[in-house]
Amino acid sequence: MTAASPGPRTSVSGGAAASPADLAELLRRSARGDEAAFADLYDATSRRVFGLVLRIVRDHAMSEEVTQEVYLDVWRSSARFDPARGSALSWLMTIAHRAAVDRVRSSEASRRRDDAHAAATRPVEFDETSEAATTALEAQRVRKALLTLTEAQRSAVELAYLGGYTHTEVAGLLGLPLGTAKTRIRDGLIRLRDTLGVPA
Numbered sequence: 020m021t022a023a024s025p026g027p028r029t030s031v032s033g034g035a036a037a038s039p040a041d042l043a044e045l046l047r048r049s050a051r052g053d054e055a056a057f058a059d060l061y062d063a064t065s066r067r068v069f070g071l072v073l074r075i076v077r078d079h080a081m082s083e084e085v086t087q088e089v090y091l092d093v094w095r096s097s098a099r100f101d102p103a104r105g106s107a108l109s110w111l112m113t114i115a116h117r118a119a120v121d122r123v124r125s126s127e128a129s130r131r132r133d134d135a136h137a138a139a140t141r142p143v144e145f146d147e148t149s150e151a152a153t154t155a156l157e158a159q160r161v162r163k164a165l166l167t168l169t170e171a172q173r174s175a176v177e178l179a180y181l182g183g184y185t186h187t188e189v190a191g192l193l194g195l196p197l198g199t200a201k202t203r204i205r206d207g208l209i210r211l212r213d214t215l216g217v218p219a
Contacts, residue, residue, distance in 0.1 A: 037063035042107035050098035075119035164214040172207030
């Protein structure tokens, strides 16, 4: 084919009636580079081609793209149409069906690649359940360790480290001299450390 390809036709509204013989003749003329015949072929068949593509692709904008690709393929390959093997419309619709299926498969493959890449690069989410379980176990160990302290030590340590009070405030709350409060807290922490197996 020596004629240049016709520019893309953006309207998908063809609906002019044409007989099978008319369409076959338009294809034959298109194969000889007759752009007017190709335009008539488009106008006569594009509505049906677009409808078929849309049913397969299920996306309007993408279906328009595929339809334009179909007609570009038809323009380039119209010389291969053989009326002995079927009607012009059947030949054209076969091209449209193949193009639509290829686009769907390509889109699905691209989506699978994107999903696989996203899964491979997604940061490992913080396991809140695991962390909560670990924290609960640690709290249970600490509570058991606190039970090994004397009552005086436990009171001082709980006020200082669970209640958030300063040594001076602990002394005031327990009615103790500051030095005594500090000693109880220190001795209690040493005992806790040994019970929990924490290195000094």
